[in-house]
Amino acid sequence: MRVLVTGGAGFVGSNLVTHLQDQGHDVVVLDDLSAGARPAWWKRRAGPRCIEGNVEDERAARSAVKGADAVVHLAARPGVADSVARPGLDFRANVLGTFTVLDAARRAGVSRFVLASSGAVLAGATPPLREDMAPAPRSPYGASKLYGEGIVAASGVFGMTGLSLRFANVYGPNCAHKKSAIALFLRRVLAGQPITVYGTGRQTRDFLYVDDVARAIDRAIAARSPGVYHLGTGVETSVNELVRAVERAAGTKVAVRREAARAGDAARSFVDLSAARRRLRWEPRVSLDDGLGRTLEWLRSSPGVAR
Numbered sequence: 001m002r003v004l005v006t007g008g009a010g011f012v013g014s015n016l017v018t019h020l021q022d023q024g025h026d027v028v029v030l031d032d033l034s035a036g037a038r039p040a041w042w043k044r045r046a047g048p049r050c051i052e053g054n055v056e057d058e059r060a061a062r063s064a065v066k067g068a069d070a071v072v073h074l075a076a077r078p079g080v081a082d083s084v085a086r087p088g089l090d091f092r093a094n095v096l097g098t099f100t101v102l103d104a105a106r107r108a109g110v111s112r113f114v115l116a117s118s119g120a121v122l123a124g125a126t127p128p129l130r131e132d133m134a135p136a137p138r139s140p141y142g143a144s145k146l147y148g149e150g151i152v153a154a155s156g157v158f159g160m161t162g163l164s165l166r167f168a169n170v171y172g173p174n175c176a177h178k179k180s181a182i183a184l185f186l187r188r189v190l191a192g193q194p195i196t197v198y199g200t201g202r203q204t205r206d207f208l209y210v211d212d213v214a215r216a217i218d219r220a221i222a223a224r225s226p227g228v229y230h231l232g233t234g235v236e237t238s239v240n241e242l243v244r245a246v247e248r249a250a251g252t253k254v255a256v257r258r259e260a261a262r263a264g265d266a267a268r269s270f271v272d273l274s275a276a277r278r279r280l281r282w283e284p285r286v287s288l289d290d291g292l293g294r295t296l297e298w299l300r301s302s303p304g305v306a307r
């Protein structure tokens, strides 16, 4: 298939591009490079076709979707806190950008559309998070992803098969620009700096390795039916447990600085992956210990990143 990956220069995107190319897909990337990540293959002859452009721009979107069989729409401003501070930017990138790419795909006759959504559409829900829970976003970011899920669900009227995948907390290589817990923890540990834990550290998350996300997306672009799926491991890991796992992976004791809990941080989060297991025939394969080891290995082999 020819697959357009918007946001393909970013963390999830760059890992996905490699996976899709390994599977024999012909990949096109549309990214405005605003997150600051620029993979080694960007605009190299041997890499995927790369278009530097904004997903809010109709012309860029129309040029990128030409000839595509499927679109994986990852381009977004991904932060909850950022979306509260600058909701207008979140709206333009995540709502207008999603509509613009989907509309360009519709005009070009693209039949498959996969959206990167998030558990943020269910903020405050008691886990395990399931697809039949009523959405209740508590941030502009969660609301923008809910819009995306809505228009993707409606894309059936244009003859498209649309799937929304709600990623849990994704981690893995190419995370140099990310501010998520694992990316920050590992960079600090390698730089010999203490890590910061907010609140008691008993808050839980579901940490999913990025290769598992890439395999799920590959399944989704081949799916025959539309749908919404939670992607995670189903394993609930507290931040304190994560610190111990980081110590095991790094083979060193980690200095922890404790700060007050942050407003709006969920107390618990993990997903029920039975729908993805059943209907996408997908199963995560990488354990936290293994994934942390692989991420550390990538950070160690990427000079200048661990600061």
Ligand SMILES: NC(=O)c1ccc[n+]([C@@H]2O[C@H](COP(=O)([O-])OP(=O)(O)OC[C@H]3O[C@@H](n4cnc5c(N)ncnc54)[C@H](O)[C@@H]3O)[C@@H](O)[C@H]2O)c1
Pocket: 006, 007, 008, 009, 010, 011, 012, 013, 030, 031, 032, 033, 034, 035, 036, 037, 053, 054, 055, 056, 073, 074, 075, 076, 077, 078, 093, 097, 116, 117, 118, 119, 166, 167, 168, 169, 170, 171, 180
């Ligand atoms: N990483 C996670 O844990 C996680 C969890 C849930 C959902 N998601 C979603 O997955 C997707 C990918 O996230 P990520 O962690 O790789 O983030 P990322 O910031 O690394 O990647 C996003 C990419 O999109 C690009 N981009 C942003 N705005 C753009 C625009 N207007 N036009 C063109 N390109 C633009 C950025 O330059 C970046 O390369 C996002 O939609 C995010 O909301 C990620």
